[in-house]
Amino acid sequence: MSETRPESRLERKERTRRAILDAALELCEDSSLVALSLRQVAGRVGIVPTGFYRHFESIESLGMTLVDESFASLRAMLRDVRRMDRDFSGSFAVIVDRSVEILVEHVARQRAHFAFIARERTAGPPAVRDAIRHEIDLCERELATDLARIPGTDAWSGEDLRILSNLIVHAMVSTAESLIAAAGRPAMEEQIAATARTQLRMVIIGALQWRSRAGD
Amino acid sequence: MSETRPESRLERKERTRRAILDAALELCEDSSLVALSLRQVAGRVGIVPTGFYRHFESIESLGMTLVDESFASLRAMLRDVRRMDRDFSGSFAVIVDRSVEILVEHVARQRAHFAFIARERTAGPPAVRDAIRHEIDLCERELATDLARIPGTDAWSGEDLRILSNLIVHAMVSTAESLIAAAGRPAMEEQIAATARTQLRMVIIGALQWRSRAGD
DNA sequence: GTCGTGGGTGAACGTCCGTGCACTCAATGT
DNA sequence: ACATTGAGTGCACGGACGTTCACCCACGAC
Numbered sequence: 001m002s003e004t005r006p007e008s009r010l011e012r013k014e015r016t017r018r019a020i021l022d023a024a025l026e027l028c029e030d031s032s033l034v035a036l037s038l039r040q041v042a043g044r045v046g047i048v049p050t051g052f053y054r055h056f057e058s059i060e061s062l063g064m065t066l067v068d069e070s071f072a073s074l075r076a077m078l079r080d081v082r083r084m085d086r087d088f089s090g091s092f093a094v095i096v097d098r099s100v101e102i103l104v105e106h107v108a109r110q111r112a113h114f115a116f117i118a119r120e121r122t123a124g125p126p127a128v129r130d131a132i133r134h135e136i137d138l139c140e141r142e143l144a145t146d147l148a149r150i151p152g153t154d155a156w157s158g159e160d161l162r163i164l165s166n167l168i169v170h171a172m173v174s175t176a177e178s179l180i181a182a183a184g185r186p187a188m189e190e191q192i193a194a195t196a197r198t199q200l201r202m203v204i205i206g207a208l209q210w211r212s213r214a215g216d
Numbered sequence: 217m218s219e220t221r222p223e224s225r226l227e228r229k230e231r232t233r234r235a236i237l238d239a240a241l242e243l244c245e246d247s248s249l250v251a252l253s254l255r256q257v258a259g260r261v262g263i264v265p266t267g268f269y270r271h272f273e274s275i276e277s278l279g280m281t282l283v284d285e286s287f288a289s290l291r292a293m294l295r296d297v298r299r300m301d302r303d304f305s306g307s308f309a310v311i312v313d314r315s316v317e318i319l320v321e322h323v324a325r326q327r328a329h330f331a332f333i334a335r336e337r338t339a340g341p342p343a344v345r346d347a348i349r350h351e352i353d354l355c356e357r358e359l360a361t362d363l364a365r366i367p368g369t370d371a372w373s374g375e376d377l378r379i380l381s382n383l384i385v386h387a388m389v390s391t392a393e394s395l396i397a398a399a400g401r402p403a404m405e406e407q408i409a410a411t412a413r414t415q416l417r418m419v420i421i422g423a424l425q426w427r428s429r430a431g432d
Numbered sequence: 433g434t435c436g437t438g439g440g441t442g443a444a445c446g447t448c449c450g451t452g453c454a455c456t457c458a459a460t461g462t
Numbered sequence: 463a464c465a466t467t468g469a470g471t472g473c474a475c476g477g478a479c480g481t482t483c484a485c486c487c488a489c490g491a492c
Contacts, residue, residue: 009459013469032339034251037449050451051470058450122393123248123339133397160414167415170390171383177338181349198376199383206422225489229439253479266481267440274480 017055019045021069024062025112032123033063063120063128070113071135077106078139082146095150096200103172104193107179115180118173136173140165155211164207171199233271235261237285240278241328248339249279279336279344286329287351293322294355298362311366312416319388320409323395331396334389352389356381371427380423387415 007015023044028036036059042049056062084098107114121132143165147153156164175196182188223231239260244252252275258265272278300314323330337348360381363369372380391412398404 009467009469012459016469030342031250032248034247038451039449047469048471049449050453050472053451054469119338121338122335126246163411163414164418166390166411167387167418170387173390174382174386195379195382198379202380202383202422202426203419204422205425206418206420209421209425210418225437225439228489232439254481255479263439264441265479266442266483269481270439 013055016045016047016051020052020055020062021066024059025066025116028119029112029115033059033066033120033128034123034125060125060127063124064131066116067120067128067131067135070110070117073106073110073113074117074135074139077102077110078142080106085146085150092204093201096197096204100175100193100196100200103175103196104179104189107176108184108189111180114176118177118180136169140169143169152208156207160207160210164203167203168200171196171203175199229271232261232263232267236268236271236278237282240275241282241332244335245328245331249275249282249336249344250339250341276341276343279340280347282332283336283344283347283351286326286333289322289326289329290333290351290355293318293326294358296322301362301366308420309417312413312420316391316409316412316416319391319412320395320405323392324400324405327396330392334393334396352385356385359385368424372423376423376426380419383419384416387412387419391415 020041024033024036024041027040027044038052038059039049041059041062042052056065080102081099084102085095088094088098117132120128121136122129124132140162144158144161147161147165148156175192178192179189182192236257240249240252240257243256243260254268254275255265257275257278258268272281296318297315300318301311304310304314333348336344337352338345340348356378360374360377363377363381364372391408394408395405398408
């Protein structure tokens with residue numbers, strides 16, 4: 001027989017809280033936070049509607065928590081990319097291939113979180129939208145400092161770096177969206193990954209040529 | 217005094233229909249179609265809720281109409297770009313500058329339509345999402361055939377063209393989103409436009425170098 | 433001049449919504 | 463052993479929702 005530990009009060013509360021967050025993430029998958037009701041979430045979790053208030057003061061504040069959690073996933077991914085970056089520090093081609101591979105992996109494993117970001121970025125409550133926009137901004141800045149560190153990029157100005165990071169981040173956001181839409185069909189996923197690899201290479205080659213021929 | 221024409225029955229109906237479409241476009245601006253209620257729309261227009269059904273059978277079918285209208289705007293823009301393209305057929309730099317200028321203009325003039333596409337693309341009802349995705353797909357294909365026509369691009373394979381078009385279209389979608397977020401502050405708009413110009417140039421330079429150094 | 437069509441009305445329905453409030457009762461701190 | 467706390471309950475409310483139906487009555491065809 002399974003030896004069931006008594007489970008403390010705090011543990012119990014945390015378990016319900018998690019259940020609420022998971023239920024919300026799942027329920028708004030085919031609409032949006034702004035169309036999600038407290039009663040739906042409570043119903044899915046198996047508590048009475050008013051019980052919701054023991055954990056969050058509104059759907060919107062729940063949304064803010066989901067933003068935090070989703071970007072925690074995303075930052076974990078970026079950490080992986082950066083680590084690989086340091087270890088291999090090989091040619092651009094290798095960096096690109098591994099980076100895209102890591103993106104595909106993480107999107108597959110954290111589909112719900114990435115979908116949440118992609119969706120609420122444009123459709124969430126204003127506070128949620130702003131929070132996501134700000135986080136993506138931070139990602140761009142981090143990428144810019146990473147790019148500045150790799151050799152052979154001395155010619156880029158700070159402004160060039162910002163512009164390049166913006167382009168790359170948005171291309172990766174688009175790639176993530178496509179991967180989510182592909183919904184696990186492996187052939188389509190590989191096609192999207194291949195597209196992303198080529199795009200990244202094109203962009204990097206273009207950026208490297210950029211300074212040496214700024215005019216036409 | 218203003219000579220008020222009697223206004224025929226059909227005209228009257230069309231006027232109400234327009235009012236409904238405009239009201240819906242405006243009302244869902246800070247949420248999404250999926251959070252828009254028939255009663256809100258009717259209230260804003262100044263008709264009774266049931267009157268809505270004389271014009272649309274549901275909010276979703278209204279949404280499909282808005283998709284059509286929004287892409288009519290967008291196609292008008294693409295026509296402008298293409299026309300300029302033929303007339304000038306100058307250097308890439310000129311084409312890029314004019315293209316971005318046209319984008320900025322159209323987003324400013326049709327803010328609501330572009331915002332609608334950007335938002336409902338990821339957050340709308342499934343049917344609306346699919347319709348938008350399909351239309352953007354068509355835009356990519358059109359851009360690919362346009363790119364194939366300009367001289368100096370013979371080295372690109374069909375696949376390269378598809379990948380490049382995808383990259384450019386998504387970069388322009390991101391630019392449009394930023395322009396919308398800038399909400400009419402001219403300094404910020406100019407900054408975004410400058411970023412978009414540089415990104416387009418980088419991408420094109422990269423793509424032109426692409427075939428001649430396919431490896432690392 | 434008569435009459436049918438159809439855009440718009442107004443009341444009513446059942447359902448879901450967020451929220452307030454008084455309650456229970458097991459885990460906890462003393 | 464006892465008192466406290468707080469996660470979860472149950473009920474009730476007022477309001478917004480989509481949709482139904484029977485009803486107007488001006489326009490336009492005849």
